[in-house]
Amino acid sequence: MGDKPSVCEERVYNQIYRSHAESLRNYLYYKFGDLQRAEDIVHDSFVKLWSKCSTVIYEKVAGFLYAIARNLMMDTLRSKKVALKFEKGLVPVHDKEDPYFLLRTKEFRLKVESVISNLPEKQREAFLMNRIDKLTFKEIALRLNVSETAIEKRISKALIKLNAIEEIKKYSI
Structure with missing residues (x-):
């Protein structure tokens, strides 16, 4: 079991971030067309990864991140109407x-x-x-x-x- 890196190790987690954050942000931006929201969701996805690090298998971390990010983006799109009404008032x-x-x-x-x-x-x-x-x-x-x-x-x-x-x-x- 010592062969497999643990996502909970700070060094491994930081390496995962460096490897996947930019491409995940670009994926979300290209797919949904909102850069600021994409950056926020990348951050939230990595927070979720850290909170569930003990259950995520290192080899499946990219799939986990993309699935979480996609779900978070869909959640934000569902609530977009409320945010737009608020923004129009500012x-x-x-x-x-x-x-x-x-x-x-x-x-x-x-x-x-x-x-x-x-x-x-x-x-x-x-x-x-x-x-x-x-x-x-x-x-x-x-x-x-x-x-x-x-x-x-x-x-x-x-x-x-x-x-x-x-x-x-x-x-x-």
Whole structure:
């Protein structure tokens, strides 16, 4: 039994975190389109892993983390309506910036985020892997086990949808 590492050992747990945290965050972000929520859920998933470390088999830790993260994300999506109602009631106050500029910037960011989050999953995944992770079409194709042509089409379709936003012509993506 001494051969198998224990998830409860701090050294092993830290190594698991270093190995899986970033890819788990990216998975959640690409799948659901919300970076802040993805980062929070990664944190919560590792807290849950630590609390259940004695029951998790080292070889199955990645599956455990992904299952917990996916379930937590689904729970947060179910409660999203309540959070959105609350957020709509909040209005930040900025004294130094032109209020019109702030409003336009916020509206533009929300439009871009909305378009990205509403992209079909495969388009969003390929687009974000290219733009966020800076992966080439070939690298994405290898990771997703599809052809480069499929990746080119997915990213092209995503860009067409993003270019439909009028302000996109003023800013670069």
